[in-house]
Amino acid sequence: MKYYKTSEIAELVCVHPNTVRLYEKWKLLQPVPRNCKGYRLYTEDHLEQMRLARIALRCNFIEGNIRNLATDIVKTGAQGDLQKALNMAYDYRIHIQKELTKAEEALEIIYKWLKDEVTVGEETYMKRKDVANLLNISIDVLRDWERNGLIKVPRSPNNNYRMYGAYEIRRLKVIRTLRNANYSMMSILRMFKYIDEGKVSDVKEIIDTPSLEEDIISATDRWITTLIETIENAEEVIVQLEMMIESKEPRIP
Template sequence: MNTYTTTEIAKIIGIHPNTVRFYEKWKLIPKVERKENGYRIFTDFHIDQFRLARTALQVEILQNGLRKKAVNIIKTSANRDFIKAICMTEEYLSQIQQERFNAEEAIEIVKNLLSKKEKFNSISLKRKEVSVYLNISMDTLRNWELNGLLDIKRKQNGYRIYTGEDILRLKIIRSLRCANYSLSAILRMLNALSENPDIDIKNVIDVPKEDDDIITACDKLITSLNSAEENANFILSHLKEMNKKYNPPF
């Protein structure tokens, strides 16, 4: 059986030795035996587990517990329960695919709403009426306004009045938020749409601007979900290989 030191493991995996110790502390790898002098002894199993964990933790998607599920898969594999880890990964992959379907579907809903924009022209509602009409909380409406997603005009008495155009915009925002697009990605798309009604919505909402300071996974949701699916397929294949290697049939 091959054995490795902390420094050798770090070099093989391409991480800092301190990261190796963190993985051990977080129980993302199997228990590490030690020599009499206290030095850690790693095996090929640890190398495979590190590669699995590194791939799983590359996923930036956090919504609906996906990150937590990835961590649970890693820990289950570290305990040599590969069959369970494989089943968990299949469920994880299925959820990622559903998230991507939701993201794609939201784009189609937006296109459909924009094609029927004239039907909203006669609408004029107060904030509370909008909250009931769209089933959106007052706090959510305030949050979207504070984040610049819409600018509502006021009457002389100070009351906000939502026009048909505002309602259409809110329906678009609601559809995209339900699919977990970020507020910044939605704002980017809405601004681009106001400049050019014929833009490729899917492309604009999935490609952050070069001068954006902070970019999250939900700012490029479809791309991130595609990457997550690719990683999940690798994890699934890797787990099956680990199961053959470390739990061979009798």
């Protein structure tokens, strides 16, 4: 049996040796035996497990559940149950595809919102707590959206209370839909900035393309692209696991 040193495994998968040790600590690799001098002895199985871990953890995972699913696949493979890990990878791919569908459906609501017109008539205004109850969100969430510039609520000239009318309610419903679909507040703010300026030619491109002025960019700032990349990544995980399973099957002479 061929054995590898920590530095050799690291070089083969293009990581620092400390990353290999960290993956072992996180149980992303099966237990590593040591020789009489205490040096780690990595096998071909460890090498393939490292490759699996590098593939699974490559993407810009944002939602904690998505990262946990990917990590669980790797840990299950490290425990030796490759078939279970493969089945988990299939479910993982389905999960990401559902997230993508939800994100795209949220955009359809945006297009519908842009086409709808508020009925002109006697305006009825709501209080903040009533709006929170209507949308099934907390008052703190409403404050957070306003504080981050997603909505500007007019105030009464009489008592300076916020006045949530039909336009504000519709805009808040759009924000809620996008947040439930895991779009970041930065991407939503970017979209509204263009819409408020009358630039509504391609909402999908706007919400998925961070501007140069955005200093810190996360995966949910380009959520559609991230999900597509993650689906492609899931396909690579499946291929790697299938190859690992095939290598374990007895060869017929």
